[in-house]
Amino acid sequence: MAERIERVESQLISKGSAAARLRRGDDKGFVVPVAGGMASYADENSPLNKVAGLGFGGVPTAAELDEIERAFFALGSPVQVELAHLVDPVIGQRLTERGYRLEGFENVLGLAVSADTERIVPAGVEIRPSAGDEFEAWIDLVAAAFAAPDTQGAASHEEFPREVIAAAMRDFVSAAGVARYSAWRDGELAGGASVRISDGVAQLTGAATAFTHRRNGVQTALLTARLADAAAAGCDVAVVTTQPGSKSQQNVQRQGFDLLYTRAVLVKQP
Known part of the structure; x- marks a missing residue:
């Protein structure tokens, strides 16, 4: 695996x-x-x-x-x-x-994808494929979340400017088969997420919730929507990568993800 x-x-x-x-x-x-x-x-x-x-x-x-x-x-x-x-x-x-x-x-954490995955969508929240005309707003929201370091757990050895992250995400969406999801709440873009499906693996490639819409079930709704679609596409496992002991790891473990393996990051300078 x-x-x-x-x-x-x-x-x-x-x-x-x-x-x-x-x-x-x-x-x-x-x-x-x-x-x-x-x-x-x-x-x-x-x-x-x-x-x-x-x-x-x-x-x-x-x-x-x-x-x-x-x-x-x-x-x-x-x-x-x-x-x-x-x-x-x-x-x-x-x-x-x-x-x-x-x-x-x-x-690297994983979850066995089940065909009976339930879509959990709180009242007032709508999850849908992200439309082309909201692409810039979606990029701004998700890139901002990636650029903000997670201060819980082991510190990341690297940080990237928001514009660099946004450029990489544009490349993923344009050429790597990454599908975008948007969460709308009370008529506002409340969150964004993405997933790439390949070889039975659903790669959860990012998710974010706007600050004013947090603690309203937006992240759970985005996650269950992607898992349900992954099951429909024939995936057997969903994966996500986090920093050890981070808030992100804690959040996905609450949703049933288990630690599969760890990567060591080894660097040689020019």
């Missing part, structure tokens, strides 16, 4: 990275397959600049790592490897020997 989840994660990043290059209209950037995963450079300071899924296709060779490091360093970027704890431990050892430093962790 972890191999499947890491594969669809790599697909998501690869498609978003390609969309970033298309948006800019240049060839600055790359996606390189490596040891069952891929290395991506999308844009300057982008959250899509990383190596994902590494190790589910074996241990990378020194030559493969040399090539990836040269590609990142040529663009002035560090190499960030997000390494699942289920792969061969020798990979972590070799990365450490090459000068990579452990800078953090992230948790």
Whole structure:
């Protein structure tokens, strides 16, 4: 299951990275397959600049790592490897020997998707596919939530400006098959969320509620709507990535998600 989840994660990043290059209209950037995963450079300071899924296709060779490091360093970027704890431990050892430093962790949580998932929609709340004419408002709302750090639990090793997050989300929506949902309450856009479905996996790729509409069941409504649609599409698992011990992790565990595995974040500077 972890191999499947890491594969669809790599697909998501690869498609978003390609969309970033298309948006800019240049060839600055790359996606390189490596040891069952891929290395991506999308844009300057982008959250899509990383190596994902590494190790589910074996241990990378020194030559493969040399090539990836040269590609990142040529663009002035560090190499960030997000390494699942289920792969061969020798990979972590070799990365450490090459000068990579452990800078953090992230948790991957999952929920078995059931065909009888109930849509929970409080009175006064409406969940619907996000229309094209509200795209900018949806981006503003969701990007603002991503840009605000979660201060509970283990601190994130990285933060991104709101405009960088917004650009990455545009790339996801335009090219990676990410579906948008909007929550409306009392005639106002109260929340937004997204999901990508691939290979039986529903990737919950973000959710946010406007400050003035919090504690009114908007997040639960957005979550159950996506889970119900994922079940209808034939998914068997929904996944979300959080910082360890964060409020986000706490919230999804209350909805029945369990910790599947952890990724170590290892970084080598140019």
